Structures are given as structure tokens and as C-alpha cells.
Amino acid sequence: MLNIQNLHVTTEGKDILKGINLLIKPGEVHAIMGPNGAGKTTLAMSLMGNPNYQFKMQNAKFKINDKNMFKLTPEERARAGLFVSFQHPVSVIGVSVLAFLRTAYKALHPQKPIKLSEFKETVKKSLLQVGLPEDFMQRSINEGFSGGEKKRMEIVQLLVLKPRYAILDEIDSGLDIDSLRIIAKAVAKIVKKQKMGILLITHYQRILHYLKPDFVHVLKEGKIAASDGMALVTKIERKGYATI
Amino acid sequence: MQQFDLSGYEFGFHDNIKPVFATKKGLTKKTVEEISNIKNEPQWMQDFRLRALDIFFAKKMPMWGSDLSRINFDNIYYYVKPTDKQGRTWDEVPIEIKNTFEKIGIPQAERKFLAGVGAQYDSEVIYHSISKMLSKKGVIFVDTDTAIQKYPELVKQYFGKVIPAADNKFAALNSAVWSGGSFIYVPKGVRVDLPLQAYFRINARNMGQFERTLIIADEGSYVSYIEGCTAPIFTTNSLHAAVVEIIVKKGARVRYTTVQNWSKNVYNLVTKRMFIEEEGFGEWIDGNLGSQLTMKYPSVYLKGRKARGEVLSLAFAGKGQHQDAGGKAIHLAPETSSVITSKSVSKDGGRTSYRGMLKVVKGAENSKSTVRCDALILDDKSRADTYPTMDIDEERVTIGHEASVSKIGEEQLFYFQSRGISQVLAEVMIVNGFVEPIVRELPMEYAVELNRLIQLEMTGAVG
DSSP: OEEEEEEEEEETTEEEEEEEEEEEOTTOEEEEEOOTTSSHHHHHHHHHTOTTEEEEOTTOEEEETTEEOTTSOHHHHHHTTEEEEOSSOOOOTTOBHHHHHHHHHHHHOTTSOOOHHHHHHHHHHHHHHTTOOGGGGGSBTTTTOOHHHHHHHHHHHHHHHOOSEEEEESTTTTOOHHHHHHHHHHHHHHHHHHTOEEEEEESOSGGGGTSOOSEEEEEETTEEEEEESHHHHHHHHHHOSTTO | OOOOOOTTOTTOOOOOOOSOOBOOSSOOHHHHHHHHHHTTOOHHHHHHHHHHHHHHHHSOOOSSSSOOTTOOGGGOOSOBOGGGGGGOOGGGSOHHHHHHHHHHTOOHHHHHHHTTOSOOOOTHHHHHHHHHHHHHHTOEEEEHHHHHHHOHHHHHHHTTTSSOGGGOHHHHHHHHHOOOOEEEEEOTTOBOOSOEEGGGGTTSSOOOSSOEEEEEEOTTOEEEEEEOOSSOBOOSOOEEOOEEEEEEOTTOEEEEEEEEEEOTTOEEEEEEEEEEOTTOEEEEEEEEEESSEEEEOOEEEEOSTTOEEEEEEEEEEOTTOEEEEEEEEEEOSTTOEEEEEEEEEEOTTOEEEEEEEEEEOTTOTTEEEEEEEEEEEOSTTOEEEEEEEEEEOOSSEEEEEEEEEEEOOHHHHHHHHTTTOOHHHHHHHHHHHHHHHHHTTSOHHHHHHHHHHHHHHHHSSOO
């Protein structure tokens, strides 16, 4: 399981997260909601090991299956099974989607080698699953992609790379309702199949109707202000974050 | 790659001229006469050399570009008969060169050749079958020394016409002491479908320090020529000053591809120029790795209506290296078009400069030119500059110029790392992606070797 206890994170000298506790078991979907500036992206980036965010490690825990993540580099965290989808993924000219995914897959699953032809088939399926054409495989990663295509490409990576735990950071922003449904469905399917644990960071309730969370947390001012099931979402819908 | 039997062939060359010969170090009139005499050249060539020598002495060192003051012209052998190159032994070849051969998988026999150790592999066999096919079509493909003997009139007509000895100090030097290089003549309307590779005749005398290449593509013909290879070329001589002259006649097309990786003690100062006539199309693809300093600006002179020229330049500068590269396009006729694309990568304190010249003369109306130079800097110690020059005397032209300097961003690296890819491998992928538009123009085997070589330069290992 993914176990976070008393997580404090600073960036640019400011304390952003002030004691977060989270326990995510395989196959569970946790949603984190919260107003702007609550620290949602900080949570995603710091867990993945972005060097611009610093942990306070005293009395804190961040473990995946009892393996301490704090001291690991981002790539080591990825190899331990962690994945994050980016709000604004970078583009890289001349590195094809296929080459990128293939290199990543080899790094993440050295014990499960897969033939190129088979791998291509997997990538193709995943592309089609999120409604992207097959020829995206040969395009430079994210280069010239629309906002929505970039989001879908993040999900393609999730589907192909099969992490144990995935943090999806505002995967729903900038997507129309049809795209949202397609993506949510694809994620729900792999959660079930792979027993993947999901931390879904979002502003909007919409996606939660398609990707039903087991737990909903509200992040406010760097702390989890409330945790509950879908009932919490209804409450936020009615009254906003202020009362929580 | 085919393996060749080396037994009984240790001394390589099929030359009939027996005496082993090298001129004394240093450059005098006598040296030049000796070179010409040993080659048994016609008088006009000897005169050409001697005139060039005077020009060389008279011309000052270029004061722009990079520091050339450490070149010691008195400490260079200007002519070594090929058989004399056997003198070096494998033990004298630096360990890093040997390691590189090992890592990029150069066959044993080739390694020795590339390192300048005598043993040759017998590419003559391949060369002969190709040359048979070529001669049926009337194509001439020989080393330039042979061309002087066999086709003196043809050579005389074009030699030094594209790049006169007085063009620059190093062109003058080459004109005085040149040896080897390729001579190609493609008759009217003939298409040579297979790229001609200097590689095939690696044991002919084409890979010298002062080689001289001359290509004439007659009207409506096509030829693609590839020189060099990505393996490091080891030489104890620290100066490489070549001249490449190309004439693309009406409606003809020539593509000239170079990938060079000189050892890191070499000053690589090469003059390359194409004259392109009406509706002709000439392309330079020029990849420079290695060397201490490279100064090379392949040029296209667009002399006839609708002539087209393209320069693709790629440079990689590591520790202690300066790659001063780019291209020149000179529009001399209406409706001509040119494209110059330059990509450079600098790392570990290496330095790249893009130096370009675009000139459009009065009357070359409706001409088009696009210049694009991109530099990628891998760390704070490294440097990239651009020195574009434009001289446009005609109003009715379309000119585009774009330049970018970028660093590999933290964000990019983090993205790769978050997918399990190490920082070093991420850098390799980003660099290979950056150079891809040029690499894809190379023949497959060169492209693969070049990518592996970049990986080697970046990581010290091939994964």
C-alpha cells in the first residue's frame, strides 16, 4: 500500500503541505479536492520527487509497500511503482511516443521484457482506448498536441506503463465531457484489472461520476480538512469548500 | 559488415610506386615541387601548386572564428606516401580511440585502418564491382591523383574553378600540397542510384589530411556522395585542410554527405562549395563530431534561374572542443532558393558557433531563403553563439531567419525521470531527438552509428 504520514512540504521557502496523512490500498480510488492554492499540485509533484519541493522528513513517512520513498530519486520512485500524470506535460521534439514509452517500460519492468511488435500492439490499443489515432505512436511526444490530447497521452502512459499507484493531477481540466468519460472509463478499467491505487486530484466533481472514488478528501491550507465517501462531494457541490 | 581476409596483405596498397617517401617537415617551394614530382604531375598542376603556395605565404591567418595561432606549419608533414603510413603500430594508438572502436563495434580490420595503422581490409573487391557498374554508365569515380593522370583535360577544366587558391589561406594551403580525395564525373542525364561512398575505397588514397575532391554532375544527372565515417579518425598530424568543389549543372542534383569524427587534437579547416546552375539542386549534409576546432561552412552558389541549395549542418562539441560551423548561400540569379539548417550541441565546456552568410545580389529577384539555427546547451560550462551575416541587395525576396538556443530543462528531465528513465538516458534521448531532423537524412548505418556515438559522448558507454 501507499502510506503517507505527517507529510510536510515546502517550496520556494514556503510551507505548503502541513501534515498530510493518506493510506491508499491496491485497487482503491482516492479523490482529493480543494480550492486553488490548497497544495494539490505540490502533493503530486513532491511525492514524485520533483527537486523544487522539499520534504521535512522528521516524524514523517512516505512508503510504498514498506519501501521508504523519501531517499529515492524520481526514477527510483517510478521503478517502485509510482506514477504521476502532469497537468502540463512537456513536449520533446524528436522523441517519439513509442520510443519514449519503450524506454520507460524497459526501465520500469526490466524483469518483464516484451517484444517490440507486441509492445507496439499494447501502445496501439491504449491509444485507441483513449480515442487517439494509432499514428500518434510515431509523433514526437506531446509536440503540437492540443491540451486534451496531452491529457489523453498521460493516460496512455498510465495504461502502458502499469504503475502500482498513480497520482492523476487534474486530468479532467480542459477536457470536454465526452473525452472525460472516455478517460475515466479507461482508468476505471485498469484500476479493476491491475488493482492499481489511484490518487485523483481534481477541482471538479464531474469526473467523480465516471471514476467513482472509494474515499474523498478535502485539502485546505495544506491539510486534509475532511475525509468521507461520495457524500462529501454532494456537500461541496451544495455549499462550496468554505464550510468544510 | 563483411569481414576480409588480411593474410598476406599486411602492407595494403596496390601502389606500383615502390619507394617509400615523405617530404621533410615544414613547407617550402621545394616541398611542393617534390610532392608534384613524386606524383609525376603535368606541369600545369605543378604551376597551380606553386602559385597557391605564394598565396598561402602572402595571406594572413583569419582573424575571426577561433584561435588558430597554435597551428605550427613547420611541424607538419605535407606529404606522406600512403605506404609510409604503415610506420605506426597499434600500440601507439591512444587507448580512448581503441575503446571507442570497441564500443561502437567497428570490425577489427577497420579499426586498424581508421587508427592509421597499416593493415587494410580489401574493399577493392567491392569497389571494383561498383566501378564496373559505374563505368558502363560513363561515370568516373577515382581518387583525384589518378584523375590527373587519366583524365587530365577534364580535371584541368574544372580544378580550382569553384574554389580558387586565393579564396582563403587554408584553401591556398590545400591547393599547394593536396593529395588524394575523390574525383567524380557524372555524364548528362545519368542517375547514379547507389550512393558513392569514399568508404568503399577506404584503402585508396582519399582520406588524407589535404584531400581534394571535385565532383561534376553534368546536365540532368544525379549523384549522392558520402564521405567519412563516425568512427574516430586518428591522426598524429594535427591539421586537416580539405577542399571540396562541386559543379551542379543545369537540372542536375548532387547530395554530399559528410560525417566526420576527427580525433580531438585536430584542427579541421575545410572549404566546401557548390556552383549550382539553372534548375539544379545541391545539398550539403555535414556532421561534425570530434576535432579540437572545426571551421567549416559549406556553401551553395546559386548561379542559374531556379537553382536550389540546401545546407544541413550538425555539430557536437564536448570538452575542449570548438565547432564553428554553418553554411553560406549566395543567390546570383532570379527565383533561386536556399535553406540552411544548423543544429549544434555543446557539453562539458564545449563551444559551438553557428556562422552563416546569406547574400542576394541585385537582380536575383523572387529568391527565397530560410535559415534556421538551433543550439542545445547541456550545462552551464558550455557555450553556443550565432554569427549570421546577411547581405541583401534585392528587394523582391523572401527571407526567413530563426535562431534558438535552448538548454535541457529541469522540467524535461523530471518528466523522463518520473517515467523511470535516468537523467543520463533522458539527456541522450533529448539530444538524439534534437538532432533527429538531420540524422534522418543520413543513410541508415550512419544514422545508427551517429546515435550510438552521441550516446557514447554523453555517457562514456553504449547501453
